[in-house]
Amino acid sequence: MTDRTAFAQEATPSETRADRRRLVESVRAHRRLLAERGPFEVADRRRLNREARERDRVEARHGKELQRVHEKRVKRERSLTSSLNGLDGKRESQERNALAVLRRESVEQALRSTRLDAGQVNGIGNGLVRDLAAQGIRTAADFRRVSWGKAPNGKGGEVLYIHRTQGRKVHINGIGEHRGRPLAEWQRQALARAQARAPQELPADQRHRIAEIIEEERVRLQAELAEAPRAAEAARAEAARRYEEEAERLAAAEREAAEEAVRRRAGFDTMAEELLALQAELAAHVDRFGDLGLRDRRARSRALRPLPAVPVIPAPRTPEPSPRPAVDLAKQAGAPGVPGAPGVRPGLGWLVPMVFFGLTAVLGPGDDAAAPLWLSISARLASLAVLAELLRLWIPRRRWRTAGPLPAGTGQLAGAVFLALFSASMFADPEHAAGGAPWALAVVSVLLLLAGTTRRAGSGRPGETSD
Structure with a gap:
């Protein structure tokens, strides 16, 4: 390295200024x-x-x-x-349905085998039997009933119609009230006999x-x-x-x-x-x-100014992956002291009662113009209180970190308030006040209130969830 003392003795003023400038x-x-x-x-x-x-x-x-x-x-x-x-219950239902099908088939088979012959019905001979067969009525299964109606051509007053099982109703000349009633009675008796002979229980197979x-x-x-x-x-x-x-x-x-x-x-x-x-x-x-x-x-x-201060920051770190353990929430549900099934959020159906109570708090109960002042104010305050309570319970439980079912009895309490408001509005209406409907609603409201309060009091015990 060059000796600074020697440089000071040998350097010219221009070289000194250049060296100073380089350093600066x-x-x-x-x-x-x-x-x-x-x-x-x-x-x-x-x-x-x-x-x-x-x-x-x-x-x-x-x-x-x-x-x-x-x-x-x-x-x-x-x-x-x-x-x-x-x-x-499904097995019993299937057995009932199968027995009903078996009985229906047996009845239909019996009715199809019961042919209409001359002499079986009072007043119906071979000619009318042929006329009925020409219209597709040969057995007791071919028609359902008889009825009166206007004549097909619109003239001659009312005539007797025979309602076929398949197809439209028909009128047979010569069959009126005196022959139609016995014909219907013959079909009814055939049906009764078929039903009596139909199987009463399913076969073992x-x-x-x-x-x-x-x-x-x-x-x-x-x-x-x-x-x-x-x-x-x-x-x-x-x-x-x-x-x-x-x-x-x-x-x-x-x-x-x-x-x-x-x-x-x-x-x-x-x-x-x-x-x-x-x-x-x-x-x-x-x-x-x-x-x-x-x-x-x-x-x-x-x-030669001092160096700027370095901002204080967190010490740099080298993060490592730290996955959370997959917690089995279903196992926690069976643990002592854990109520119900944790992590199951309340459904969106709770928005329906909340919207109702919100509208009642704003618009009043029923016909607010005809309601007394005390009922209008009380209904609004009660609806507002229930709405606030439902929102307080529902919103946190919809979040995944704090998910959980609503406390037991919440549905009964909300229903009790709803029926109480409806009953009070009916008591205030002179048209319904004298009837028994308001009292019945009031009694049901009290029962729901007691049931909801009892369930809410016991909701702290394991296994209690909202309805």
Whole structure:
């Protein structure tokens, strides 16, 4: 390295100024580069906040997906359990339907075999039998009833019509009231005999076949019920796999960004050290060669300013994927102290009573113009209170993080208030006040209130859910 003392003895004033200028320009260049550190730190802080928000969104999506899986499993198990419980009633219904079909076929067969012959009906001989056969009426199964109506040509007053089983009604000349009534009575007696002779119970083979069908359906439903937890577990595993992949992708991107930030920060630190060294060299140059004029003093004062303060930011970190464990909400439902089936959100059907109470709070009960002032005010206040309570219970339970069924008895209490408002409006109406309907509604309202209050009081016990 060149000896500064020798350089001071040999350097000319122009060389000294050039050396001073070089040092000042180097300091300025380093300061300009270091000025980018502040915006970099702000951008890096924003990056960290953005990554944290993205992780929260991924976790929220994962939680909602687990929530949907749990709700689907609970609804599926409830549906299958309800179908299993209804199989006995379904078997009885199928047996009744099969017996009804068997009886109907037996009756139809008996009626088709009961032919209309001359002499069976009072006043109907071979000629009328031929006329009836020409119109398709040969057996007791070919017509249903007789009735009076206007003559086909519109003249001659009313005539007797025979309503065929297949086709329109017909009129047979010569068959009036004296022959039509016995004909209808003959058909009725044939029907009564056919019904009396029809089977009263199913044959054993048909009952056995229905029992086999029901048992096959029971086995299928039980298999689907046993498969529901496995399907839900597979769906949760798939959701966990997607979450881990997404978390790993985010973690890899965060690690890469953090490593780049570390490199940039190390570069700024090195540049700051070089700037301090240049400033020290410039100060030593001034000590050796003194002041070089006004422009030199101005440039030197700007170059020797203190370094800007570095913004304080969180320490850079290298995140690792930390997937949430897939919590089996269905298992929690059976744990002691956990009421009902947690995580099952109340349905959108609750919007109907909330809309009703909201309209009542705004418009009043029924015909608000004819209602007394005390009823109008009381109904509005009661509707507003019920609406606020329903919203307080319903809104948090619709969110996936705080999902859960409404407290037991909520439906009875809402129904009690509804019937109470309706009953009060009927009491205020002179047209209905004297009847028994308002009192009946009032009694039902009180019973619902007592039932809802009792269920609400016991809703803290395990297994109690909203209706």
